Amino acid sequence: MSEPLKTRVKPTLDELFAVKRAERPEQSFWDDFERGLRQKQLAAIVLPRPWWHAPSLWARKAAPYGGFAAAAAALALAFTTLRAPVAFEGSANTALSASARGVVAPLDKSVAVVRPVSAPAAPAELASPPLVAAGSPAGGANGAAAEAVVVAAAIPARLEITLSASGASLAGTATAFGGDIPHFVAEPVAAEVLPLAPVLAEAPLPEGLLIEPPAVLRTRHDRLLAKALEDTPGEEDRSLAQVRERVVHRLADGEELYASITRVGVSGDRLSLKF
Amino acid sequence: MLSSTSTLDATVDAGAERRREAEADRILVERVQAGEVERFDQLVGKYRERIWAVIYHMTSNREDAADLTQDAFIKAFQSINRFQGQSSFFTWLYRIAVNGTLNHLQKNKIRRFFSLEKIRDEEPVANLLDQLADPGDASDRRACLSELQQKLNEAMQKLSNKHRTVVTLYEIDGLSHEEIAEITGTSVGTVRSRLHYAKQLMQSDLKEYLGT
Numbered sequence: 001m002s003e004p005l006k007t008r009v010k011p012t013l014d015e016l017f018a019v020k021r022a023e024r025p026e027q028s029f030w031d032d033f034e035r036g037l038r039q040k041q042l043a044a045i046v047l048p049r050p051w052w053h054a055p056s057l058w059a060r061k062a063a064p065y066g067g068f069a070a071a072a073a074a075l076a077l078a079f080t081t082l083r084a085p086v087a088f089e090g091s092a093n094t095a096l097s098a099s100a101r102g103v104v105a106p107l108d109k110s111v112a113v114v115r116p117v118s119a120p121a122a123p124a125e126l127a128s129p130p131l132v133a134a135g136s137p138a139g140g141a142n143g144a145a146a147e148a149v150v151v152a153a154a155i156p157a158r159l160e161i162t163l164s165a166s167g168a169s170l171a172g173t174a175t176a177f178g179g180d181i182p183h184f185v186a187e188p189v190a191a192e193v194l195p196l197a198p199v200l201a202e203a204p205l206p207e208g209l210l211i212e213p214p215a216v217l218r219t220r221h222d223r224l225l226a227k228a229l230e231d232t233p234g235e236e237d238r239s240l241a242q243v244r245e246r247v248v249h250r251l252a253d254g255e256e257l258y259a260s261i262t263r264v265g266v267s268g269d270r271l272s273l274k275f
Numbered sequence: 276m277l278s279s280t281s282t283l284d285a286t287v288d289a290g291a292e293r294r295r296e297a298e299a300d301r302i303l304v305e306r307v308q309a310g311e312v313e314r315f316d317q318l319v320g321k322y323r324e325r326i327w328a329v330i331y332h333m334t335s336n337r338e339d340a341a342d343l344t345q346d347a348f349i350k351a352f353q354s355i356n357r358f359q360g361q362s363s364f365f366t367w368l369y370r371i372a373v374n375g376t377l378n379h380l381q382k383n384k385i386r387r388f389f390s391l392e393k394i395r396d397e398e399p400v401a402n403l404l405d406q407l408a409d410p411g412d413a414s415d416r417r418a419c420l421s422e423l424q425q426k427l428n429e430a431m432q433k434l435s436n437k438h439r440t441v442v443t444l445y446e447i448d449g450l451s452h453e454e455i456a457e458i459t460g461t462s463v464g465t466v467r468s469r470l471h472y473a474k475q476l477m478q479s480d481l482k483e484y485l486g487t
Contacts (some may be wrong), residue, residue: 009487013478016427017446020332024324029341033327037319037345044349096426 224248226262293363300364305328307355315355319348322365325448326372332443333376333436335428343379347372364459369458373440380436422486430480437474445470 010020225248251257251273263274300321306314331340350371351358358367369397431439437459444455445466452470456463478485 010484011423011483013474013485014446016423016481016485019423020421020427021328023331023338029337030323033323033341033345036341037348040345040349041352046355056278176435 222253284409291368295363296365297363304355304358304360304364307352308358312352315352318351318364318368322368323348326368329369329443329448330372330376331371332431332447333439334380335432339379342378347375365404366454366457369444371459372456377436377440386399426481426484430477433480434473434476438469438476442473442477442487446474 010121225245251261260275261273265272265274278396303314304316306360323344327340327344330343330347331337334343343487347368351368354371358364389415391437431442434442440459444450445456450458452463452466455466459466
């Protein structure tokens with residue numbers, strides 16, 4: 001603090017306030033003030049106020065529409081995510097990467113579905129890039145040449161392969177998938193036998209198939225049956241498979257009933273249908 | 276007895292004057308609201324010095340005070356259609372100015388550039404200066420004034436924003452407790468309490484310079 005003021009008489013606080021009251025600018029200051037005020041008035045007229053200057057007004061007006069739009073967007077996104085099928089290219093050189101979403105194949109295609117599995121170890125002989133196989137519509141019925149397509153795709157490191165369209169228990173399939181894939185479990189499903197590839201065709205048919213698999217999944221009945229029997233029970237529970245088959249026959253009979261099915265799920269002794 | 280009667284008369288006169296002023300403001304505001312926007316200039320000319328003085332004594336910076344005063348008038352002009360006359364125009368305008376200044380001070384806590392305004396040689400100040408310094412020594416008078424201004428500004432800036440607002444409105448602008456309570460949105464008791472506390476702090480801070 002500086003040295004105290006050397007005055008003849010010390011003032012009171014009220015007298016100091018009187019000094020403060022007397023502090024006033026000169027006229028030139030007010031001229032500049034008027035000019036500045038005029039400019040700001042013009043600017044306020046010309047320049048629109050940013051939306052963040054009136055948040056309450058903006059919020060009041062936008063909140064109902066914003067909320068509705070957000071809800072609609074969320075609903076649409078959820079609907080699209082849950083319902084949209086993976087696009088399937090009609091070409092024989094098409095790889096289908098299975099995911100959590102459903103896979104819709106055209107009538108003239110048989111498809112191998114690939115999904116994650118928690119298998120612990122990778123056999124040493126598996127040393128090829130990740131693959132998904134898609135078979136051509138050519139089957140034994142129409143006599144076309146068989147072909148198999150093996151295409152690299154980005155898939156998880158641990159996979160379980162369910163050949164939903166082939167109907168063959170193809171433990172040897174894994175050998176076709178060399179590279180970095182650590183482990184595959186090939187699951188038999190009763191569907192159709194397709195000569196997908198030589199290595200696949202050599203695999204033995206699973207025992208205990210209840211029906212003759214159709215050559216091509218042409219009808220809705222075939223596709224539904226293939227899906228329903230994807231997780232075919234073992235021999236010890238053949239009656240369960242028979243029940244599933246009967247259910248599928250009933251469902252496939254009615255066009256409207258079948259069309260209303262959005263998802264088919266099989267797990268153990270359960271067959272779940274979502275309409 | 277005579278003294279108290281004259282004080283009462285002065286209070287009644289001041290009240291009547293305030294009502295006349297408020298009525299004149301109301302008419303001007305209604306005209307502005309009706310589309311005669313040039314009438315707003317009369318309101319600006321009428322209140323600009325008082326508004327500027329309040330803001331200047333709250334900020335101790337003349338440039339900030341000028342900007343904030345202009346902003347207060349712009350805001351009042353933009354919002355004048357929402358003014359419904361439930362309070363007087365000057366109270367409403369003061370509220371805009373004080374709130375804007377408090378927001379500015381809140382955002383610029385660190386910034387402290389004091390500027391000293393020229394003091395007019397009015398009668399009370401001249402009398403005070405005659406007591407403080409030799410009337411014949413002009414340089415001594417200027418030094419006295421400058422140091423008094425500086426010390427008072429420093430003491431004011433040591434107060435909190437709320438206390439400085441009350442001191443400014445009451446001691447410098449001369450508003451009543453009720454008007455200050457309406458402007459600051461507090462009770463009259465709060466205004467009195469803040470005023471008492473602020474003056475105590477200033478007395479303590481300036482004790483080396485103040486007489487009894």
